[in-house]
Amino acid sequence: MSSRSIRFTLNGQATSAAVETHWNLVELLHQLGLTGARESCGQGLCGCCTVLVDDIAVSGCLFLAVRVDGTKVTTIEHLDQAGLSLVQQAFIEAGAFQCGFCTPGFVLMTHQLLERHPDPSEDDIKHYLSGNLCRCGTYPEILEAVRLAAKAKKAARS
Amino acid sequence: MSEIGRTLPRLESRAKVTGRADYAHNLRVPGMLWTKIFRSTVAHGRIVSIDTEAAKAAEGVFAVVTGEDIKSVMPEPYFGPAFHDQPVLALDKVRFVGEPVAVVLSHDTHLAEQAVQLIAAEYEELPPVFDEIEATTSQAIVHETLKPAGTFADLKHLAGRKNTNIALDYQLRRGDVEKAFAAADHVFEHSFRTQQVLHVPLESHAALAEPGNGTLTIHTSSQTPSFVRMEIARLLGWPENRVSVKVPFLGGGFGAKVYVKIEALASALALIAGKPVKVALSMEEQFYTISKHATTFTIKSGVTKDGRVVARKCDVYWNGGAYADIGPRVAQKTGFTAAGPYDIENVSIDSYEVYTNRPTAGALRGFGVPQLVWAYESHTDLIARALNLDPIEFRRKNILRDGRPQATGTAMKDAAIDKVLERLAEAMGGTFDRGSGGMRRGRGLAIGFKASISPTTSCATVNVNADGSIALYINTIDMGQGSDTAMAQIAAEVLNVGAETVRVVHGDTDLAPYDMGTLGSRSTFHMGHAVKLAAEDARAKLRALAAEVGLPKGTNYDIKELFKKRYGMQAGTIVGTGAYVPSYAPPEAKTGQSANVTPFWMVGGTGAEVEVDTETGHVRVVKLVNVADVGRPVNPKIVRTQVSGGATMQLGFTLHENMVLDGGQVTNASFADYKIPGFRDIPLMETELVDAEQESGPFGAKGVGETATFGVSPAIANAIEDAIGVRLTELPITAERVLRALRDRDGHPLGDDE
Amino acid sequence: MMAFDWAEPATLKEAVALLDPEDATVRAVAGGTALMLMMKAGVFQPTRLISLAKIEPHYSQVRIEKDGTLKIGAMATLSAVEQSADVAEHFPVITETLRTLSNVRVRNVARVGGALAHGDPHMDLPPLFAALGARVVARGTAEVREIEVAELYAGYYETHLKRDELIAEVIVPGLKDSRAAYLKCTSRSADDWPALGLAVHLDVEGRDVIKRARIVLGAATDKVTRLKETEDALNGATPTDPVLKRAAATAAEEVSLLGDAHGSAAYKRELLKVYLVRAIRHALRGKHA
């Protein structure tokens, strides 16, 4: 059987879908109208296809869609449910993007980074984000955005 | 507050951080067919047969289309901005491994991909040629006949020329170099090479063509919607008004998406299928689509004993690959700056665009200038070292200053070469830690310049709606450089509103007027002028309206009230239009001399500090200082980001990016093996904009997108020599090459086993 | 990619039973990151994939036994190992190595079992685990056996696992007072497959005598390779500059290196010499690192 019916939570909504076993997660999301995760390098190296599955970041282009059966899937489109997140605000403030194609991946990874390291060093940031590529070369501004977001999150906590 | 010089976040910021910005990549429409391309497996050959039967019979296949089939909708299916040499799908011959030969259409992209594997083509192999120098004398002829498009006057003499791979031979002559060499105290000659590299924007090329009732709409990731419309209309034999080209945001361009790339194919397929068809390339396929020229540049200089360069001879060979694309422009427009930003009495330049059996080369951020600066700034340091002169002092003595004639004879104006050099000298001066043991540090710098492409036209429309809101209609494409925001700022400045209130409608040939293209850092200057003119036109019309409704001159009025007074209700529109084409004097054919060769100059330089691991050859760039003359920055924050971004891209081209070919096949057609800079490759970046003003620019502004790419490569090579005393003359500067150079110098060369 | 069957057995035993030794197009998939790349490239077209995602949860555990032995379930993600405080405390060399292994998202998905079974010589864990004397527990239809990681590889992408065997667990002996280091060298961008990966594991006597060395090379050969002659050159020696230099020369002689896009064989030989010295010094400097 190459076609399967799966159920999962997509951005807080119970969702069911019929998927072919050979579809990857990005293909499924595009069919569901969510285009914030995009396949670019197709090899899990650039981060444009970042999606959270059970709150853990994965490369959607290397993740078979059947595997999200029974999971909670969160995409970039869910982050501003209650207005722009602090990370998104920081990216705007720091001007941390140019063409914007890689930006959803960087934003999602920054959310993950700050959960793991609330006060990251420059080295932490560079290592954590080393799997996301920005061909426009906006790295210095992204570094700044992560710092701003960390600061804003800290302020929000206290 | 002035809108010019204001750091305003990009207008589309929210859409981009929430993943909701539109890209052609995202687009799908009901009933759409996907495509997968069957590509050539030989570098040069005659097509004997293409067997598509098995593919046609495969599951889910709607159609399989070959080059011959394209002729049913495009009788002469050859395109290109300089030469009409590129077939929509290969016809008669294939000219590189990876050339599109046939296409499978299916509602399912996976089924299309499977069916492609069932296509079989037979070729009669012809000898291929890959090297740009060999190609100039090779018996292997890539194109039997040269077919200039007629777009550019200076290519006309090439029409119908046979049995040559030289698509353009540009020359410039000023003074008498031979005589000057004979009289010079010293003569230096060096050769430098650069490798073929790629743009690889993260959004690969995507185009969706939808046939209508005698019309065709193409949604595409293009930097040049007006050109796409013109070229597709020409191929179809239709008037332009039946072709619409719509471009959302681009996920990066860098020159990869100029002119026609996949649009002709998508258009032909849509018309053949009678359905919407999407052509979306994979990352691998970008490697077969467009690249940056590999080059060989031999440069020879005559120098007096006190360090004045009195003569320079430049021979530049551009490896254009299988199709001309815009390469002939690169060879000419860039070629005339090959002698560098120096005041040299006697200059001779020969610049050759050469066909080979590699994937096509075209425009990439800098339009060939970084390849030239690599050579002339490495050469400059080599001369200074040989003459025991301080490299900065040597440059100071020779740079072109305002008012002095450049090699074309055009007098320099508003080119802050001196300021850029002085700022770099300051940043890189002083003492620093030179390292110890096997780790050695050094510093180097380099400067470069570029002429803007000319003469080209931009048009803009500004609508003032009856509620006073303003919309700007332009075909400049925002591919990340921030043009929407900058253009809104220019319009807002004229119309005295906040830029964030201006709506920018971009990339739609049905709505916005002609623009030559978003390329060559031309938009801020050319479209900036057009927008300014359009906004001024709208302002004049508003004033006229005010006068018409009886308001005394100089009255402060609310625009909304003005419309109400005139039309009795909230109604009406004021349309301001602007068109701009700079003045230009074409160069004299034999000497390249012109009194007005460019509307403005871009000037940039880089200072690098490197640390070299002498045991492994690894080069770590510790610091890059990028200094640019951008005129007056419209949006300083965005300009600075562009400057450091450009330098980062060139850093990749300098240290590791390299398109590797084996038997014509690109063997590293993926990000696993073609490495672009990531977070951990980025040095400390310093960005400096010198205090400058482009008098002829809109509000003193000029282009900036390419400026920071110029000096990066030679600054690093110069810093490496400063650190360890060896000179690298070929890009990329890999760790292995550095170690080999060190070992060669020490008389213990590394073996050559693979 | 082409359609295939998808099976999700609930136990490892069932998964093993679903393998078909006669049919190479039936494969087990753990994290699937490496397999997906092969499938997307069109070189591997499975007829059936057996997902291990739903097998018993204890195969995802990471734990340290009383005697200091580290046991990692084959289905533990690389991230789980990276984030394990126990691993960081007792095997810092593993934590350090994981930090630069591919990227966060791959580590979140890739499993230790898959990383060892894939057999790409450029990977970081196989040489490191081989140097640490780790063993994999392979479960087949008939038997369960242990294989030294150092003996697991047969060639590029090839292991000595049988067609009906799956890795169930990895056992890493406690480091005790030994020293270990893994250094890799990328020759293009910072984040890249290595040109060379070198793991060293040293038992040290007194302050500075190497009692026993285990040296394992990755990336520069077609399979993970133990450098036994180099080990012999170091065993019982005090790592002075001349000793290290000699060991480096031995290493460069003893193994035939493979040139690739990361560097020629000649270059990799130089890297091997340099990195051997650096890795040993690095191992001796840190407590466990």
Add this chain to the structure above:
Amino acid sequence: MKFTGELSVNAPREEVFDKLKDARFFACCVKGVRDLKELSPTTYAAHFETKIAYIKFNFEVTVELTEAQRPCRIAAKIEGKPHGIVGRLSATSAADFHEAAGVTTIRYEVEASLTGRLGSIGQPVLKAKAKEMEREFVENLRSGFLGDVEAVLP
């Protein structure tokens, strides 16, 4: 990809030449070659199967003898089309024979390239595989001279 190497066999070079020129013998030395067909005295077709780990690759191969200067040099051109995937294998190979004291030294040079999907990615694997094939070929060739030719038939 370029491979060069040298091997010696205890046989006079005429014998070595004749054996190597015999397509049947030659094919026996290459693991995975079967169904050899003679299309003309200098061209042959065969099926070639090789495998990397669990992945099999099948090629339809044609070999053309382009040079045969008895007893010093032999050269051939090889072309292959893989099954089920767009691509093309092409290679030229040449061997020079030198004899001294009854021992023939064969110096060979193979220049191979693979285009299409298999060539654009996975070059390291192919290179490793090619090295392995080279080793096997040399071993088979040696054993072919040591004993019966049949001994190396796959």
